[in-house]
Amino acid sequence: MTDVAVAGGGLVGLAVAWRAARRGLSVTVVDDAPGAGASAAAAGMLAPVTEAGYREEPLLRLGLDSLARWPAFAAELEAAAGTPVGLRTAGTLVVGFDEDDVRELDALHAFQRELGLAAHRLTPREARRREPALATRVRGGLLVEGDHSVDGRAVHAALLAAAEAAGVVLVRDRVAEVVTDGGRAGGLRLASRVLPADRVVLALGARSGQLPGVPPLPVRPVKGQVLRLAGAAGLLEGTVRALVRGRQVYLVPYGGDRLVVGATSEDRGFDARVTAGGVHDLLHDAIDVVPEVGELELTETLARWRPGTPDNAPLLGPSSLPGLVLATGHHRNGVLLTPVTAEATAELLATGELPEVAAPFTADRFERSPVWS
Ligand SMILES: Cc1cc2nc3c(=O)[nH]c(=O)nc-3n(C[C@H](O)[C@H](O)[C@H](O)COP(=O)(O)OP(=O)(O)OC[C@H]3O[C@@H](n4cnc5c(N)ncnc54)[C@H](O)[C@@H]3O)c2cc1C
Numbered sequence: 001m002t003d004v005a006v007a008g009g010g011l012v013g014l015a016v017a018w019r020a021a022r023r024g025l026s027v028t029v030v031d032d033a034p035g036a037g038a039s040a041a042a043a044g045m046l047a048p049v050t051e052a053g054y055r056e057e058p059l060l061r062l063g064l065d066s067l068a069r070w071p072a073f074a075a076e077l078e079a080a081a082g083t084p085v086g087l088r089t090a091g092t093l094v095v096g097f098d099e100d101d102v103r104e105l106d107a108l109h110a111f112q113r114e115l116g117l118a119a120h121r122l123t124p125r126e127a128r129r130r131e132p133a134l135a136t137r138v139r140g141g142l143l144v145e146g147d148h149s150v151d152g153r154a155v156h157a158a159l160l161a162a163a164e165a166a167g168v169v170l171v172r173d174r175v176a177e178v179v180t181d182g183g184r185a186g187g188l189r190l191a192s193r194v195l196p197a198d199r200v201v202l203a204l205g206a207r208s209g210q211l212p213g214v215p216p217l218p219v220r221p222v223k224g225q226v227l228r229l230a231g232a233a234g235l236l237e238g239t240v241r242a243l244v245r246g247r248q249v250y251l252v253p254y255g256g257d258r259l260v261v262g263a264t265s266e267d268r269g270f271d272a273r274v275t276a277g278g279v280h281d282l283l284h285d286a287i288d289v290v291p292e293v294g295e296l297e298l299t300e301t302l303a304r305w306r307p308g309t310p311d312n313a314p315l316l317g318p319s320s321l322p323g324l325v326l327a328t329g330h331h332r333n334g335v336l337l338t339p340v341t342a343e344a345t346a347e348l349l350a351t352g353e354l355p356e357v358a359a360p361f362t363a364d365r366f367e368r369s370p371v372w373s
Pocket residue numbers: 007008009010011012013030031032033034035036037038039040041042043044045046173174175176203204205206207223224225226262263264304305306307327328329330331332333334335336337
């Protein structure tokens with residue numbers, strides 16, 4: 001019998017497992033393909049300010065809290081794993097391609113200022129001084145010095161090593177069901193056996209709403225196509241996000257000479273196809289903003305599913321099934337929210353108390369507020 005069985009070994013499940021093991025709990029993670037979910041696709045942006053959406057203020061506060069935890073989390077993780085996670089603190093530049101895009105940028109800036117967030121409007125010349133690779137057609141920019149990035153795959157690899165070093169057991173198997181015993185979660189049924197556990201953490205990403213034995217959860221797959229390119233050493237100082245004729249694209253440098261270009265956002269269920277149109281739009285817009293992208297080597301195309309929820313915020317803490325703890329629904333911010341999710345969930349598992357920062361994100365908010373249903 002393990003204290004905690006974690007269903008899912010993506011960034012979220014592994015980080016929860018690592019933190020819970022560091023609190024003295026025995027932890028088993030079950031995943032038949034750890035790291036192959038949304039965590040493989042993530043661009044690694046830690047960007048609560050440039051991701052801030054209208055009516056998403058609670059999510060913004062959670063994101064800012066998690067961003068503040070990232071430097072210590074990254075340092076501790078690197079020390080435990082012995083490998084780097086690629087935290088970059090060069091900030092994020094958002095640019096507008098044409099006059100309409102710049103108007104959109106001004107609206108975004110006004111919204112950010114209303115919320116008291118730090119963002120500086122730049123002229124086209126100032127934007128190019130910061131990022132000389134920008135096309136001369138770029139019409140203006142917004143610098144958010146506090147929005148950073150990590151190498152999401154490096155974080156996942158480090159979490160695997162750190163969790164193992166902390167005593168977490170990783171079982172490479174498929175989870176078929178949450179087993180209930182006397183009205184509470186009592187473990188996981190795997191393809192080959194039952195894993196009894198005192199508590200179960202649900203961290204199956206976009207598949208969290210589909211597992212038998214789990215109460216109904218509003219988690220849906222939001223498809224994202226993303227590209228990886230090589231040969232980008234020195235091309236960009238930090239993340240560049242752009243509005244290009246009303247469409248969004250981002251370019252995130254990582255790992256010395258690599259670049260992630262993303263991402264589409266599509267409601268197409270679990271469709272795993274990388275489409276010609278998806279790749280075309282991303283490359284077309286990225287090359288419009290940074291023409292040199294056209295000279296890079298396209299090394300990978302990938303489609304994965306963000307775990308979407310009705311208010312774009314995660315599902316954290318206890319569920320309506322006693323013993324079942326939720327750590328899912330992180331949608332487009334799962335990398336950013338990994339530290340706060342791991343630390344709040346480990347606190348709940350170790351003490352029975354969900355920290356205040358996570359309290360607004362329990363699943364019962366959808367019952368309380370019909371707006372989201
Ligand atoms: C294109 C794209 C770009 C993104 N960019 C960013 C970004 O820049 N910044 C950011 O913060 N977030 C980003 N995200 C979001 C982020 O990737 C997710 O929120 C995060 O990875 C979710 O992590 P997770 O561990 O919950 O889910 P996942 O990584 O999907 O992990 C779930 C795990 O569960 C396992 N699993 C599922 N079903 C079963 C089963 N029945 N049995 C056993 N195992 C199972 C899977 O194998 C998988 O390993 C992006 C997402 C996409 C798709």
